[in-house]
Amino acid sequence: MIEQNISVSLDTQAIWLILTEEQVLLPNSDELLLKCEWQDLEFAHAYQEQIVKIGMYKGLSCYLIDMGNEHITHQNLSPTGLRALLNECSDQFFSIAARAWQVALFMRTHRFCGQCGCSMQQIDWEMAMQCSRCQHRCYPRISPCIIVAIRRQDRILLAQGKSQQSRNMYSIIAGFVESGETLEQSVHREVMEEVGIKIKNLRYISSQPWPFPHALMMGYLADYDSGEIKVDGKEILRADWFDTNQLPNIPSKLSIAGQLIEQTIAEIQQQNA
Numbered sequence: 001m002i003e004q005n006i007s008v009s010l011d012t013q014a015i016w017l018i019l020t021e022e023q024v025l026l027p028n029s030d031e032l033l034l035k036c037e038w039q040d041l042e043f044a045h046a047y048q049e050q051i052v053k054i055g056m057y058k059g060l061s062c063y064l065i066d067m068g069n070e071h072i073t074h075q076n077l078s079p080t081g082l083r084a085l086l087n088e089c090s091d092q093f094f095s096i097a098a099r100a101w102q103v104a105l106f107m108r109t110h111r112f113c114g115q116c117g118c119s120m121q122q123i124d125w126e127m128a129m130q131c132s133r134c135q136h137r138c139y140p141r142i143s144p145c146i147i148v149a150i151r152r153q154d155r156i157l158l159a160q161g162k163s164q165q166s167r168n169m170y171s172i173i174a175g176f177v178e179s180g181e182t183l184e185q186s187v188h189r190e191v192m193e194e195v196g197i198k199i200k201n202l203r204y205i206s207s208q209p210w211p212f213p214h215a216l217m218m219g220y221l222a223d224y225d226s227g228e229i230k231v232d233g234k235e236i237l238r239a240d241w242f243d244t245n246q247l248p249n250i251p252s253k254l255s256i257a258g259q260l261i262e263q264t265i266a267e268i269q270q271q272n273a
């Protein structure tokens with residue numbers, strides 16, 4: 001899917017994902033995509049050798065151009081954060097933008113070999129960086145994470161992490177998978193560490209790439225088994241069982257957290273119907 005050494009000519013029409021610093025350049029107009037010909041993007045022409053094809057959207061190729069730390073001022077384009085894009089564009093386009101961001105981040109952080117310190121180059125048959133001296137090869141980083149919605153009869157466990165405190169947001173339990181651990185072990189461990197309870201009836205539901213910065217969220221539903229809530233006080237500040245008609249501020253359904261909460265509520269309501 002990802003191709004490099006793309007040859008674009010001036011009349012190549014495409015969707016361009018131009019990254020500058022931590023943001024993507026998007027039109028100031030209502031149009032969410034930067035859809036134009038290469039000749040319209042003169043400010044980016046110095047980066048022609050570094051164009052990466054990320055995918056297709058609505059029949060057009062989507063190309064990544066990473067301008068790194070170069071600061072761009074353009075009358076018709078504004079830098080936009082990836083999270084803002086999540087709220088506005090389609091899932092399909094967001095996944096392309098997310099992939100562009102992760103590829104750019106990967107190339108920015110793999111300019112030198114972690115084994116011998118020599119410079120790394122992109123190889124042209126797959127998305128990887130390879131050392132010019134020792135041939136050490138690196139692939140874009142993906143960090144597996146589990147996320148789980150836990151139900152106790154008619155209530156759902158929601159917790160507030162440190163980063164959610166300022167927005168007074170509650171969500172479900174999530175965490176990184178550790179080396180040597182299965183996904184299931186990871187779910188049981190995270191739940192025990194963060195809120196001190198045991199769960200049962202763990203069911204895998206779906207996954208979502210989450211490019212902040214390179215997680216792959218794997219979503220589960222589970223039922224409460226035993227124990228009393230005891231938050232760790234570091235990652236999780238407070239947690240409680242919530243009635244489905246008295247929910248706090250929760251994540252939107254664009255995120256897998258929001259989808260798992262929604263599914264748990266639907267199951268509760270279905271059983272009570």
Ligand SMILES: [Zn+2]
Pocket residue numbers: 113114115116117118131132133134135136
């Ligand atoms: Zn090397």
